[in-house]
Amino acid sequence: MLPRLRHAAVVAALVCALCCAPAGATYSIVACDAAGDCGAAVATHNLAVGASVIYAQAKVGAVATQFETNPQYGPKGLALLARGVAPADALQRLLEEDGGFDGGDIGERQVGLVDARGRAATHTGAAAQASAWAGARSGEGFAVQGNGLASAEVLEAMAEAYRGGRGDLSERLMAALRAGQRAGGQRIGAMSAALRVATVAGGFQDIDLRVDAAADPVADLARLDDQFHAHQAMLGAERAARSGDAAAARAQRNEALRLSHQWDRIWRRAARLAMQLGEDERALEYLGVFASANPVWAREEVDDALYARLRQRPQFVRLREGLGAQEPGG
Template sequence: MKTWIGAMVLVGCASLPGSASATFSIVACDAGGSCGAAVATHNLAVGATVIHAQARVGAIASQFETHPRHGTRGLALLALGRSAPAAIEVLLSEDGNFDGQDPQWRQLGVVGASGDGAAFTGRHAAASYWAGSTSGPGFSAQGNGLVGAEVTTAMRDAFMRTRGALPERLMAALEAGRDAGGQKIGTMSAALLVRTPQGNWNDVDLRVDAAPDPVPALRNLLNLRQAHSAVLFAERQQRNHKLPEARTAIAEAMRLGKDWDRIWRRIARLSMTMGDQELALRALASFARLNPAWASTEVRDDIYRPLALLPAFQSLSINSTDQH
């Protein structure tokens, strides 16, 4: 049984004929060379198989009946300089009827690091409730089993009007698709993937493998990641003696990560370093509310010694210890 379950997850949307007829995605690259994708589907763990990206190369979504080789092969073609339409043509010619299904079971969205995005929707994919795509400069939005064309249109419009880094633009597009009606039968999983030229911690790879409403859950994950990035930025600004910039970043971290205990702990410690005792107390109170057990040990750290005689800190320390 364990082997069968593992195979199902790895194959993803290609596991059962017709089972994946409810997916919408967007692939895109920005002017800085970052490339990525966002996707939601009515199936388990969509981020494990459907979307692929490489900085300065492109991004691919392989859906409806996912072909597990189209992602890596498509990126290799884009890296060789093939355009998105040309890469799709090669992928379909090399399909090999994987899992007993010919190219008419595929839906592909492809974009290179430069040029327009492109998509393909096979005949069987097109037979789902509604299937189609909207492509343009630097992006392609596609879906099947959707309530209508308004889904990919909303994704396009949100992507084009949203400002900021690529992860935010992709997330906004996915949210717009959901809000426009999304998939006729609902969703189960969602994912966001962005590969950056800088790589490492700058990349984004977030997944909601199973949830009743995965797109808002994915947004929450992105917010938490951005909150963490804001705290790291604030710490760098403090070390560079740029306190106004640090305070602005702290405010952003508080807004995005208000329910993450680790964010409040770092803000408390950073505030002490900056000499802002009032903010430190506020952060410690939120930290203790979210994780009293951890707070009970945190308040004993020497960094908080300047707060020791303050009634608010004494109360916080007692309450945290009582709940340990």
């Protein structure tokens, strides 16, 4: 607890003791990596958590504002971090200038901040702390925080998973979120989850994925992140093929298919790439999966001139007949 806020925290604790605390159920992680990418991931028992809880800016930092969210903390926190204000001082400013958003106060705020230099700060107000279990942990380059959790093990598991995670920042954030779920997650269940990563490269490298309402939002979010990476891998495969590096194209394509979760678009592009690489058998295999996932689109696809050299192959003929495709020009 920050020193200048102790008196306010005591008052909030007394108020909390006299009334029922809200049923909070949220856990999140904010982090920045050595490259300057910054991001956050969150899960909660509420609707559309990605709309107002997590914020990130490359080479600056990330913010999570939860329990009784004050959405002003995100933009204000990032602006302070961008000016070089340390996370602890930025957090102090946010709490001092809370302004009673939505009738709440700092006792109802739970906040995590991290900057691109790896410094982190957290705050769990008295009302938030009263929701069993609530707390926060931080380390070099990250902070995890939660309320209404099954136990302290949720945050411990998240911190361990992030520290030991491999891959890019989004994959490490998702590893932490999934570890938190495996450790028990929210005591009263889950409803939505979100992932946001602001990259130094920017543009389509940035990630903003949301599951606004689902029975298993963390699993659904993990699938979306896999599919994001599947798309990136397929783009890499197509670039490699254009440059004449067939081995790299195949490796990237295989990675895209591994992460696709049967996404029809990825299998269609894999089939087209196989034709480009002279892999007719592979193309037929991939077209079969694509047709199973999206027969309407596949009915159009098999008539493309790209597949002309397959037209007399029995497997291709059976595929077209099964789809009810017409002969071109027929």
